[in-house]
Amino acid sequence: MPIERYNPADAEARWQKIWDQRGIFTTKNDDPRKKYYVLEMFPYPSGRIHMGHVRNYTMGDVVARVKRAMGFNVLHPMGWDAFGMPAENAAMERKVHPKAWTYDNIAAMKKQLKSMGLSLDWSREIATCDPAYYKHQQKMFLDFLRVGLVEREKRKVNWDPVDQTVLANEQVIDGRGWRSGALVEQREMNQWVFKITKYSQELLDALDTLDRWPEKVRLMQKNWIGRSEGLLVRFALDPKTTPNGESELEVFTTRPDTLFGAKFMALAPDHPLASAAAKNNAALAEFITACKHTGTAQELIDKADKLGFDTGMKAVHPFDPSWKIPVYVANFILMDYGTGAIFGCPAHDQRDLDFVNKYGLGNTPVVCPPDQDPKRFVITDTAYDGDGRMINSRFLDGMSIAQAKEEVARRLEEESRGNRPVAQRRVNFRLRDWGISRQRYWGCPIPVIHCAKCGVVPVPEKDLPVTLPEDVTFDRPGNPLDHHPTWKNVACPQCGGAARRETDTMDTFVDSSWYFERFTDPWITTAPTDRPMVDAWMPVNQYIGGIEHAILHLLYSRFFTRAMKATGHVGLEEPFAGLFTQGMVVHETYRRSNGEWAAPAEVKIESNGDARHATLLTTGEAIAIGAIEKMSKSKRNTVDPDDIIKEYGADVARWFMLSDSPPERDVEWTERGVQGAWRFSQRLWRLVGEAAEIAKLAPAERPDQFGPAALGLRKATHRALNRVTDDIEKLHFNVCVAHIYEFANTLNGVIGDVGSDGGTEAAPDLAWAMREAVNVLVQLFHPMMPHLAEECWAALGHDTLVAQAPWPQVERALLVEDTVTLPVQINGKKRAEATVARNAGSAEIEAAVLALDAVKKALDGKAPKKVIIVPQRIVNVVA
């Protein structure tokens, strides 16, 4: 009977409708089964999905479908990270309201996502721009404010002159705004900050507990938090040399052992003491201004010389009152790290050495490398930062670095007794508090009111949410909320007097720092979370998204969850038990001779032999095939998922996204690859049809005995099942795909054998094994190609849905063979094989091996020196 082609366009829509109508992916919170929460990073509603989304959501969907089949109550929701700049840009460029633009985009993308056949619970859909969502965010802001996790600070901030907004440190990349790409400027502004630094140590320590996170991400966060241990040392200043008689200067150092190598002190250009000194020193003031103008861009920092200005101030060495040290202002000292001041030990720090060599201050080595003579050891232009013994350091001489550090700390602390401390041990972090104020319209309003009389007054909870006004204009730069004629004018909740609303909105990373907790019960109106539910579902068992969020989103979410715990909204610290970061989707680039990029859809590729060449479809001109790069609008090397789904169906797109490359690595999208996936999907359909013909002959009852052919098929079935199950658990989707191919090939071979057998009918035992095999096959590819799987499942005569079928059980007994074929090595090279009983003993195996012709030949009558036998693995004969 001829089997018709599988038509994805027809079948996919049909099955999606059935899933939808039966509501099979709607998750019930009161379902008593064990819970499993799988989540992909929710998208920004840009208007269209891209291949990266297809890859991301397909991976999550495979996990969700498999876990569901395994009997878990699976939560697999979707939502929208809906606030942000692009909506305002659209408003400025196209005169559409950000809200309308955003919701239109959501509608369009939702339709696209639905066409992918994802097993999502859409009843929990969230958009962060919905007041029903951000109302709770405002409530939590006020909670955090109350417990001191939110503060208002005058801060030097990163100002993006293009977007006209403030950026967090994490959002500045190579001195440029992460979104606009504009060079960032430094400005002093009043800012709302989240006190993430209160959790520095905890966020660092807990990284060790995240054993299902990629090592790389944990390391990046560790470096970002940047813990260092050192000593806070208070140097005395000669008050005669300071502008207002200041008498001390505090520095942070991780190398107190090098104190006797000190040659200078250096202040950050914006250090208060530097500013004070500049008041009556015009040249210094000029130097400081010049420092501030040096950009923060990478190449500028690399090229910038170590520059300094001698203030004339003198510091006193803490161990020698007669030892005076000059105080400089230097361009390489950062005000926001440590105390904004250092002591410089040039012999053992390259920057300090460059500095003294420029200003002729000299150096004294105080650590001598083990292989050097202390009397002759000198430093010229390379600082020594290795291990060694202390020299030229009075009471420290001969000590190790560690001993010297300890001794310096001990002596200085002792001196401090009764007085202000001269030194304190101190742990310092690189992590800064998270500034969340943004001078933007399309974000969550910060729920506070500024009153001239009462100061900062929180908006009373009964007045939440503070909603965004819709009648705003985008005809000039800056914050539309500031320009709004009436919105900001309110009565002070405390005194009733005229007051002004905060017009800054929150960084959109706040919105995405708790959406996963909201998904556990998005219906509750009285609180951000329903405690029993959020505690039952959290943490997310498997979170999947791009590596680009390794620091920003993932660190903020870890902080936010802790802050929510502190204010009673959740009961845990770590939101994501398992994290997987997937690679990018990349594509060849095409370039015309005039330098313009051509899109894949505009190019025709031909190959003769190994050579491939490209021409432009419209003009026939030759096109240069360029590097394989991340799909991007600027290089025009994108492929639209919509086009692929229309042409090949969602299953083919999903299958291809999982094939070939390991999920954490980049995957190259190629036309050849998609066609391979297409051919395989059609092949599966035919194969299932043919197998179904044989399976029809199967007896209802499981036969007692299986002949060799049937047994062989059953073994192949359970081996495939075991491997695929295993590799899905490890998220090795590309290996799953390979195993499914292999199993399909095996099945194909068996069908071929039956068919060639003069057309006789398959024996009942083989028919039964075939029915088992084909059912397992369909279940195995169901998570990847769910529509085709439903179509096949129905063709096999089931009146249930494969999406609701329980995962098949592996029969362990079928995984072990009665006999094993052992490779036989002679001196480590494979020379022969020996087939023995699986449980054969060493003596038996050795006898069998020594009887082999190849072994006899190699031994040439002599006894082997040694025979190594690894049962069920390998034999090695040492001649």
Add this chain to the structure above:
RNA sequence: GCGGGCGUGGCGGAAUUGGUAGACGCGCGGGAUUUAGGUUCCCGUGACGAAAGUCGUGGGGGUUCGAGCCCCUCCGCCCGCACCA
């Protein structure tokens, strides 16, 4: 500069974690079916060699009966951080 990762056929990649290197796919070559093909099926495909065989996981060295995997060293590519005291 600091930290991390990677290097396997023409290509993407497998390899039970020290035990038959190259599974599976793509590409390529050959054959069959077809009026036709984004068709299907079969065979071959690491290199050298007529064959027996020899070589082979970036280069060199080591440990081991046995190394893609462990150790040392060198080379190359990629990613993250970056004047952090």
